[in-house]
Amino acid sequence: MVYDLRSDTVTKPTAEMRQAMAEAEVGDDVYGEDPTVRKLEALGADLVGQEAALFVPSGTMGNQVAILTHTRRGDEVIADSNAHIVYYEVGACAVLSGVQLRTIQGHNGFIEPSAIEEAVRGKDLHFPESRLLCLENTHNRSGGTVVSPEAMDCMIQAAHGKGLRVHLDGARIFNAATALGVGADRLTSACDSVMFCLSKGLAAPVGSLLAGKADFIELARKYRKMLGGGMRQAGVLAAAGIVALQKMIGRLGEDHQNATALAQGIAEIKGLHIDLASVQTNMVVFDISGLHTTMELFLRRLAEEGVLAGPVGSSKVRMVTHKDISAKDIPTVIRIINKVSMDL
Numbered sequence: 001m002v003y004d005l006r007s008d009t010v011t012k013p014t015a016e017m018r019q020a021m022a023e024a025e026v027g028d029d030v031y032g033e034d035p036t037v038r039k040l041e042a043l044g045a046d047l048v049g050q051e052a053a054l055f056v057p058s059g060t061m062g063n064q065v066a067i068l069t070h071t072r073r074g075d076e077v078i079a080d081s082n083a084h085i086v087y088y089e090v091g092a093c094a095v096l097s098g099v100q101l102r103t104i105q106g107h108n109g110f111i112e113p114s115a116i117e118e119a120v121r122g123k124d125l126h127f128p129e130s131r132l133l134c135l136e137n138t139h140n141r142s143g144g145t146v147v148s149p150e151a152m153d154c155m156i157q158a159a160h161g162k163g164l165r166v167h168l169d170g171a172r173i174f175n176a177a178t179a180l181g182v183g184a185d186r187l188t189s190a191c192d193s194v195m196f197c198l199s200k201g202l203a204a205p206v207g208s209l210l211a212g213k214a215d216f217i218e219l220a221r222k223y224r225k226m227l228g229g230g231m232r233q234a235g236v237l238a239a240a241g242i243v244a245l246q247k248m249i250g251r252l253g254e255d256h257q258n259a260t261a262l263a264q265g266i267a268e269i270k271g272l273h274i275d276l277a278s279v280q281t282n283m284v285v286f287d288i289s290g291l292h293t294t295m296e297l298f299l300r301r302l303a304e305e306g307v308l309a310g311p312v313g314s315s316k317v318r319m320v321t322h323k324d325i326s327a328k329d330i331p332t333v334i335r336i337i338n339k340v341s342m343d344l
């Protein structure tokens, strides 16, 4: 038995998804003729309180199509210095949109509204145009932390007040909504665009949605085509996405409970340090400095015992709970982490 906790992206599609994929009604989606894709897009737009949505192959493409659609070359985009779009998207903003990223140090996904306002450029021959604020909820590099509706409102108001648009990287927005006990739309409807993933905790094999106003999505559809993301009988994939949205959101709370149980077990292990307050959704990040070993060796020993995890920086390990890890697996995983930590 291997407990794969590297990410929630490792989740396999459910039997119901495979069934829906096999039976999906399809057409050529580039011609706008795939009824299953259309259905997924309408469902997704509705869930996040937006007019329309666009099915894209990945979260990265969703974010990058959003930035292409909102900006012009030479514009400035404001983002948290630990944002996924800054860290993990291969420098795409510079290559594809030709924009300049202005990063601000945030805290668990929250950027001080005054810092947003101060970063916005005034009128000056020398300055780029400040065009867009990018937010992220849950915040990946902070360990899946949640940004509250009130905090979202403050940041969005600061940006809108200065004439900026707001894009939300909501790859795990339903984890945030579940943790906060609100509808996802409470976190997303005031944004100008939002991207969310179907292929992470929601367990679809492929795909994300980009949502926004109808005219924004119309233009975004053109940029998706430009990037090579126009897919043909994509209803086969969208069918799994529909199951993801209808059946998988309701169980995310289980992943959060499992993450909390895992974190509590890790807190008891000598040599490991964890900030329990940072465990808010399905991610557990802990520090191994106290073991006086290397990251490589720690992760290799864990893997040899059947637990897969990933590094965040040089001293922190990340484990992500998901639907293919059950509550009864957690004590076993804790026992293995304990054994490896004692042996090192």
Ligand SMILES: *Cc1c(COP(=O)(O)O)cnc(C)c1O
Pocket: 057, 058, 059, 060, 061, 063, 084, 085, 136, 138, 140, 169, 171, 172, 197, 199, 208
């Ligand atoms: C996973 C993720 C993405 C990108 O999704 P891919 O489908 O892997 O391209 C974007 N933003 C955040 C916060 C993510 O966690």
